[in-house]
Amino acid sequence: MASDIRARVDALLKAHDPATTPRADFLAARFDAGLAWVHFPVGLGGLGAPRSQQALVEAELAAAGAPDNDPRRIGIGLGMAAPTILRYGTEEQKSRFLRPLWTGEEVWCQLFSEPGAGSDLAALGTRAVRDGDGWVVDGQKVWTSSAHTARWAILLARTDPGVPKHRGITYFVCDMTDPGVEVRPLRQITGEAEFNEVFLTGVRIPDAHRLGGVGEGWQVAQTTLNNERVAIGGQATPREGGMIGVVAETWRSRPELRSHELHQRLLKGWLDAEVIRLAGERLRQQLASGQPGPEGAAMKLAFARLAQELSGLEVELLGEEGLAYDDWTMTRPEVVDFTGREAGYRYLRAKGNSIEGGTSEILRNIIAERVLGLPAEPRTDKDLPWKELAR
Amino acid sequence: MSGTASSAPDLLYSDIEEELRASVRDLLADRCPPSAVLARCEGPEPYDLALWRTLAVELGTAGLQVPEKLGGAGASLRETAVVLEELGRSAAPVPFLGSAVLATTALLACEAGELLAGLTEGGRVAALAVPFSTPPGGAFPDAVRVGGDGTLSGRVTSVADALPASLLLVPAVGGDGPGLYAVEASALGVGVVRRTSLDLTRQLADVTLQGVPARQLAGPERAAAVLDRALLTGAGLLASEQLGIAEWCLGTTVAYLKERRQFGRALGSFQALKHRLADLWLETVGARAAARGAADALAVDSPDTAVAVSVAQAHCGALAVRAAEECVQLHGGIGMTWEHPAHLYLKRAKADQIALGTPGFHRNALAGLVDLPGPVG
Numbered sequence A: 001m002a003s004d005i006r007a008r009v010d011a012l013l014k015a016h017d018p019a020t021t022p023r024a025d026f027l028a029a030r031f032d033a034g035l036a037w038v039h040f041p042v043g044l045g046g047l048g049a050p051r052s053q054q055a056l057v058e059a060e061l062a063a064a065g066a067p068d069n070d071p072r073r074i075g076i077g078l079g080m081a082a083p084t085i086l087r088y089g090t091e092e093q094k095s096r097f098l099r100p101l102w103t104g105e106e107v108w109c110q111l112f113s114e115p116g117a118g119s120d121l122a123a124l125g126t127r128a129v130r131d132g133d134g135w136v137v138d139g140q141k142v143w144t145s146s147a148h149t150a151r152w153a154i155l156l157a158r159t160d161p162g163v164p165k166h167r168g169i170t171y172f173v174c175d176m177t178d179p180g181v182e183v184r185p186l187r188q189i190t191g192e193a194e195f196n197e198v199f200l201t202g203v204r205i206p207d208a209h210r211l212g213g214v215g216e217g218w219q220v221a222q223t224t225l226n227n228e229r230v231a232i233g234g235q236a237t238p239r240e241g242g243m244i245g246v247v248a249e250t251w252r253s254r255p256e257l258r259s260h261e262l263h264q265r266l267l268k269g270w271l272d273a274e275v276i277r278l279a280g281e282r283l284r285q286q287l288a289s290g291q292p293g294p295e296g297a298a299m300k301l302a303f304a305r306l307a308q309e310l311s312g313l314e315v316e317l318l319g320e321e322g323l324a325y326d327d328w329t330m331t332r333p334e335v336v337d338f339t340g341r342e343a344g345y346r347y348l349r350a351k352g353n354s355i356e357g358g359t360s361e362i363l364r365n366i367i368a369e370r371v372l373g374l375p376a377e378p379r380t381d382k383d384l385p386w387k388e389l390a391r
Numbered sequence B: 001m002s003g004t005a006s007s008a009p010d011l012l013y014s015d016i017e018e019e020l021r022a023s024v025r026d027l028l029a030d031r032c033p034p035s036a037v038l039a040r041c042e043g044p045e046p047y048d049l050a051l052w053r054t055l056a057v058e059l060g061t062a063g064l065q066v067p068e069k070l071g072g073a074g075a076s077l078r079e080t081a082v083v084l085e086e087l088g089r090s091a092a093p094v095p096f097l098g099s100a101v102l103a104t105t106a107l108l109a110c111e112a113g114e115l116l117a118g119l120t121e122g123g124r125v126a127a128l129a130v131p132f133s134t135p136p137g138g139a140f141p142d143a144v145r146v147g148g149d150g151t152l153s154g155r156v157t158s159v160a161d162a163l164p165a166s167l168l169l170v171p172a173v174g175g176d177g178p179g180l181y182a183v184e185a186s187a188l189g190v191g192v193v194r195r196t197s198l199d200l201t202r203q204l205a206d207v208t209l210q211g212v213p214a215r216q217l218a219g220p221e222r223a224a225a226v227l228d229r230a231l232l233t234g235a236g237l238l239a240s241e242q243l244g245i246a247e248w249c250l251g252t253t254v255a256y257l258k259e260r261r262q263f264g265r266a267l268g269s270f271q272a273l274k275h276r277l278a279d280l281w282l283e284t285v286g287a288r289a290a291a292r293g294a295a296d297a298l299a300v301d302s303p304d305t306a307v308a309v310s311v312a313q314a315h316c317g318a319l320a321v322r323a324a325e326e327c328v329q330l331h332g333g334i335g336m337t338w339e340h341p342a343h344l345y346l347k348r349a350k351a352d353q354i355a356l357g358t359p360g361f362h363r364n365a366l367a368g369l370v371d372l373p374g375p376v377g
Helices: A002-015 A023-032 A051-063 A075-088 A091-103 A217-229 A243-253 A260-288 A296-323 A343-354 A360-371 B015-031 B034-041 B049-058 B077-090 B096-110 B113-122 B223-259 B271-300 B305-330 B332-336 B342-354 B359-369
Strands: A108-111 A127-131 A134-145 A152-158 A169-175 A181-186 A195-206 B126-128 B144-146 B152-160 B167-174 B177-184 B190-194 B204-212 B215-218
Touching (some): A075 A091, A075 A152, A108 A134, A134 A169, A152 A217, A260 B271, A260 B359, A296 B271, A360 B271, B015 B077, B049 B096, B077 B271, B096 B126, B096 B167, B126 B223, B177 B223, B223 B342, B271 B305, B305 B342
Parallel strands (some): A108 A152, B126 B167
Antiparallel strands (some): A181 A195, B177 B215, B190 B204
């Protein structure tokens, strides 16, 4: 298998020299050669190979200086939309959407959360009403990263208010260029606007852009959300990768800032970072040997706590310099770098780590109920029709 | 030098390791239930030496890290660590850490083959005569002196697993410098006095030597390195025992909270308690990776061993205590009783936290190992 993949990589590089081939052409050729995501089926950018073989492709292509598809810019498409389309999409949907999604020609965003449906996502109220061979959608979505660059969105909307909340939801692909879609930047505590509010007014979606059955949107969304939380890279993280590396570098280069109290906290932070790195490495080894564990849910929780502690420590370490901030100008970045910019930005941005993609509180519930098997809290809203829920 | 690991350690369990775990767990379930541990700990024989014989000789765990040509199983410290996980899970009163880890590692490093055979094949118990709180990397202990006639005199306090030991490995300082010596516990002039120990399942003893004849195993050029290797190995593998303690405490607490009902529902359905257990589980996931990392580094003699051991010991030492404390608290009144076994684990965890370097000691050791120096002056 490995030698077959190597041969395919060699053939791709021979036919499309990265030094002279335009980036978009190279990426398209890579997709057509089945080397985009090798675990996807043949014809859809893959080879039906084990996922563990992907690391080999990435290493060989990186060594040859080939361009990548800038995964940070298209993370929602790669991590969330693609696995869901693969699992629930029709043949037409798969062949229409996956290729430009992977090459980055078309950016995707996610229209799930609403002002009234955050952790309780299933309470969402955006309505989709049947109209001939399509649907008309009205509602408001929020916390939508990449909405201002996206061509497509994965969308959850209520198609039946008369049944309990988990059962009346349908999953759609929404065209972000529809005239009924309005995107407004939502400025956040860092000063920039990474995400947006999205207003949907009479947006028309053809029924051919429905993913999964009518009323089955909640089950379809589980695929999306599970993939969001399992988005663990195929490669080992080096020691002092991430936030600890930034803080340790500041510590080493600025001896005049050190104190005994901060030293103890830094050593605890370094220890925690190394333990989390090892836990992530162990999870990676488990996945590679085909024995996935429940540890995936743990990693995001641990990462958020650590990033917040370390980024707060760094601002404190900087003392008077920590009183300054680099730039409050409102911008709309296309990519997010948790360890980018300066300490004040990192501190503020890290606050989002325990909120985005499932709050730490919800993740603890998930661990307690699905991993430890503890009983759910009693819930009064589970079996009531959505339209009768208290709001 | 920011301590870059050369290659990723193998953090999984092999099929052979899982088989070993299953057989040790079966034995302990059969012979070492909490009621039996509790009944024994205040009696005249706090160690279960019949269980030890089965575990050490019949299952062959005493010689896991010993090469086959020296009568051992020719496995490694990875397998030894798996045994410790199970012993931690059952708070078993057997001298495995003192004899099969600390003393055996020292004998291997001294190439004392014939003494090893007694341990691996004869079920003999040996102990390394240092206070159990001794961390790796410290000054060579000078509590015992070598006299002009070559005999040993001095007193070593708080030695783990010395009570059932017939062979004592004693660090001592003579005119030519430090040495490691073998002493028969039955020799004239040797006193081994049981201390009232916080940990009921691993007893400490004070060892006194008065003009005792001894055989030198390592002289000035090697003794410090031998002792350090034994202490580093002990500290690294103790993390696996601590992982086992934490797993028992977490599992037992989760099971109890599913069953115990108050306010008309299972206690485990209250979010305040679920979140505490989720956090504890998260720390346990980290502990498993860190403990495996240390065992693997020791087994392959990785250049990263000192870092891996201090990471594992700093994390797992604190975690085991926290897990045991949560176990007592979340069991409510029953957790405070002598009858419930939670206290056996709390006592083991708290003693283990001090053993072979506290978490704070190992965090501070990392400062030097990974170049994070403290304030100047």
